[in-house]
Amino acid sequence: MASIHKEIRLAARAEDVWDAVRDVGNIHKRVCPGFLTDCRMDGPDARIVTFGNGMVVKELIIDVDDKARRVAWSAVGGRTTHYNASMQIYAEGEGCRAVWIADLLPNELAGAIAGMIDQGLAAMKKNLERKAA
Numbered sequence: 001m002a003s004i005h006k007e008i009r010l011a012a013r014a015e016d017v018w019d020a021v022r023d024v025g026n027i028h029k030r031v032c033p034g035f036l037t038d039c040r041m042d043g044p045d046a047r048i049v050t051f052g053n054g055m056v057v058k059e060l061i062i063d064v065d066d067k068a069r070r071v072a073w074s075a076v077g078g079r080t081t082h083y084n085a086s087m088q089i090y091a092e093g094e095g096c097r098a099v100w101i102a103d104l105l106p107n108e109l110a111g112a113i114a115g116m117i118d119q120g121l122a123a124m125k126k127n128l129e130r131k132a133a
Contacts, residue, residue, distance in 0.1 A: 001082070002110035004102045008121045012132035014096035018069040018089045020128060021098075024061050032123035047073075051116070080113075081105045098124065 010017055020030040025047055028036035038050035045061050055078070062072040068088065075083035085102035100117055104110065 002104050002107045002113075004100075004104070004110060004114045004117060006100045006114070006117050006121060008098050008125055009092070009095060010098060010125055010128055010132075011095045012128045013094070014069065014089050014091035016132060017096050017098065017128055018066075021069075021071055021087055021089060022064050022066065024064065024071060024073075031127065032120050033127055035120045035123035052119075080109060083113075 021027070023030055025039060025041040028039040028049070035052050036049055037052055038048075040048050042048050042058065047059050047061065048056060049059060050056050057075050057078045059073045059075050062074055062084070064071050069090070070086055070088040072084065072086040074085075082105040083102065084104075085100065087101075088099045090097045090099065098121065100121060102113060102117060104113055
């Protein structure tokens with residue numbers, strides 16, 4: 001199973017970043033607009049996300065942990081036969097660090113998924129740092 005681990009530093013308060021990330025139904029507006037073009041809740045524990053490249057994926061929300069500032073989700077359908085991921089926000093000085101970990105199958109998709117994660121983190125950084133400024 002492929003495992004992808006990506007981190008990014010943000011010049012924004014951890015509390016503000018977490019407030020946006022934990023709002024799982026509005027990540028297309030609050031976290032990474034452009035990378036995601038739409039997100040709508042499908043019941044209380046699932047969301048349908050539309051990526052900037054047109055891909056649509058249903059994601060099951062596994063956990064939103066306010067104490068750990070961690071959200072975990074799993075994608076169903078789409079190109080992967082298995083995909084689960086988490087994002088955790090850590091306070092660091094006046095800013096914070098976002099850690100995105102994804103485990104997926106088939107292994108051959110790891111490069112493409114890692115590239116998408118990089119794009120998502122770049123959009124997140126641009127948007128949340130702009131709001132913090």
